[in-house]
Amino acid sequence: MSTASAAAVSSLQPARAVNKWAVAVAVASGALLEIIDTSIVNVALADIQAAVGATLTQVSWVVSSYAIANVIVLPMSAWLGNRFGKKRYFIFSLIGFTLASVLCGLSTNLTMLIAARALQGLMGGGLLAKAQAFLYETFPREEQALAQGFFGAIVIAGPVIGPTLGGYITTNSDWRFIFFINVPVGIAAVLLCLQSLPADGVRRSGTRVDFLAIALLAIGLGSMQTVLEEGNSEDWFDSPLIVMLALAALVGLGTFIHRQLRSDHPVVDLRVLRHRSLWAGSLLSVVIGMALYGALFAIPIFAQSILGYTSEQTGLLLLPSALVSAVMMLVAARLVRRFDPRYVLTVGGLTLVTSILLLGRLNVATGESQLFWPMIIRAVGTVLMFLPLNLATIGPLPRSDVAAATGFFNLTRQLGGSIGVAMLSTILDHRMAFHRASLVEHLSTTDPRVFERVSALEHMFAAKGSSAAEAHAQALTLLNGAVQRQASILSFNDTFWVVACVVLLFLPLVFLLGKPQRGAAVSSAH
Numbered sequence: 001m002s003t004a005s006a007a008a009v010s011s012l013q014p015a016r017a018v019n020k021w022a023v024a025v026a027v028a029s030g031a032l033l034e035i036i037d038t039s040i041v042n043v044a045l046a047d048i049q050a051a052v053g054a055t056l057t058q059v060s061w062v063v064s065s066y067a068i069a070n071v072i073v074l075p076m077s078a079w080l081g082n083r084f085g086k087k088r089y090f091i092f093s094l095i096g097f098t099l100a101s102v103l104c105g106l107s108t109n110l111t112m113l114i115a116a117r118a119l120q121g122l123m124g125g126g127l128l129a130k131a132q133a134f135l136y137e138t139f140p141r142e143e144q145a146l147a148q149g150f151f152g153a154i155v156i157a158g159p160v161i162g163p164t165l166g167g168y169i170t171t172n173s174d175w176r177f178i179f180f181i182n183v184p185v186g187i188a189a190v191l192l193c194l195q196s197l198p199a200d201g202v203r204r205s206g207t208r209v210d211f212l213a214i215a216l217l218a219i220g221l222g223s224m225q226t227v228l229e230e231g232n233s234e235d236w237f238d239s240p241l242i243v244m245l246a247l248a249a250l251v252g253l254g255t256f257i258h259r260q261l262r263s264d265h266p267v268v269d270l271r272v273l274r275h276r277s278l279w280a281g282s283l284l285s286v287v288i289g290m291a292l293y294g295a296l297f298a299i300p301i302f303a304q305s306i307l308g309y310t311s312e313q314t315g316l317l318l319l320p321s322a323l324v325s326a327v328m329m330l331v332a333a334r335l336v337r338r339f340d341p342r343y344v345l346t347v348g349g350l351t352l353v354t355s356i357l358l359l360g361r362l363n364v365a366t367g368e369s370q371l372f373w374p375m376i377i378r379a380v381g382t383v384l385m386f387l388p389l390n391l392a393t394i395g396p397l398p399r400s401d402v403a404a405a406t407g408f409f410n411l412t413r414q415l416g417g418s419i420g421v422a423m424l425s426t427i428l429d430h431r432m433a434f435h436r437a438s439l440v441e442h443l444s445t446t447d448p449r450v451f452e453r454v455s456a457l458e459h460m461f462a463a464k465g466s467s468a469a470e471a472h473a474q475a476l477t478l479l480n481g482a483v484q485r486q487a488s489i490l491s492f493n494d495t496f497w498v499v500a501c502v503v504l505l506f507l508p509l510v511f512l513l514g515k516p517q518r519g520a521a522v523s524s525a526h
Helices: 003-011 020-039 042-052 061-084 086-106 110-138 141-155 158-172 182-196 211-230 240-261 270-274 276-305 311-338 341-359 368-394 399-441 448-463 468-512
Strands: none
Touching: 020 061, 020 086, 020 110, 020 141, 020 158, 020 182, 042 061, 042 110, 042 158, 061 086, 061 110, 061 211, 061 399, 086 110, 086 182, 110 141, 110 399, 141 311, 141 368, 158 311, 211 240, 211 399, 240 270, 270 276, 270 399, 276 311, 276 341, 276 368, 276 399, 276 468, 311 341, 311 368, 341 368, 341 468, 368 399, 399 468, 448 468
16 A cells, blocks of 8 residues: 555544534634635726736736646645645645735735735645545544535635625725735634644655656646636637647646656555546536536626626625525535435536526526526525535545545536636637627618617717717717627527536436445535
8 A cells, every 4th residue: 555545544543532513613714715715806806907007917817826826736635634744734724825815915016916826826725625634534424414514505605705705895995805804714713723623643754755746737737727717818729828838738737647647656646536436526526616616707797797786796696695505505415314415416417507597598688686596596506416426426435545536526626617717708708709790790771670779869869969970979889889788698698508508418427426335424625
């Protein structure tokens, strides 16, 4: 048995008597910080752009740098925890994340802010990945569903809480406080962890560190995440930078995989993918990430660009679904204890598809009331997939493989979100151009309806004091805005239909998942 596997087995021995719910609250507090900061910055980008004097493309790196750094650490979390001690590594990550938040808030220029956000991402990867390990070790098997339901209720609401909180802070205060608010929460979480988490056992750190493998992983995943984050804005493979990064990702990850499969002490144990439930569940995890983050990507854009919502209003629009997600996570925890998780997962997938198809019926009359129930249904469907998928994917695995499998499973959820946002933003742009061209084809001044519409607008502007030429120009501008609005709505509908089709396409993978033994532990993942 390899040293990493031995460490994993050793770490999975029964934990000493601890307050298990204190552990759950402590690790959930740390993980919540990381999850909220994944999305809290999105609604403040315009304010940050004005403060640091950057272009929209430049300021987007405030988001991208965090995601790139985060995704590099995730697959190494099991190895880092085994090498340095799970408690020690978790608290180190928590302190580092809090200090990085202070640096973000104190940043005086874009370069400093991007560097601080990258540090946040590096520290945040350790917070999320190790939180599940503590829950797995602390709670007995028969209570795992309840523990993961509690944890999931917190972490699944994070992507929605982030924009809500960020919008409120940005609207009513200064954007820097979206980072400073992490400080008291981070300090409280550190104190909770110092008091509650069980002490580290014997560490096995005598093996040589494979720095080349770590470098290859960083190059490969970092390049791939950069392609996903910046590909659309750079016009994808028409950009030499994107082509170069795609090649770096291909070579880096290919070489890394070859090296790890031949290593006796891998940084990332890829051999766990021999389990059918893990690779099938990981593919479904990518799809859930696309649906969860993709919908959360499209809805705020629609609310702000079409409905004219402020950041705060957009956050409040998303808040009810976050609350429903929290409640439903506890319901799902009970369901997976009574029924085969694969059945619950299938029901959740069909519920999610139904909600997305409802969202795909947007029109010019759509308002908050028309978005409410589809978003509530989406929250229910996502939760009914989220928790059962963890159980059906990780539950059948041998205990010695759980730590490595959980790190990989975390990674797929994160990549799924990045793939979803990249794919949907590209589809949104292309379909908007398509629908605009299609609508313009039907607008001819020889069409009596168009002529009447333009004439009515000209008379309206003329009545307000505009000259004939000004009234004509203003009428055409208003007509162009209506065309752009309709093209945008149709393109949003297209993105929702694509997500629904992707979920349906991959849903049959449920039949490849394993059936966990009664009482098998759930390993939750964000």
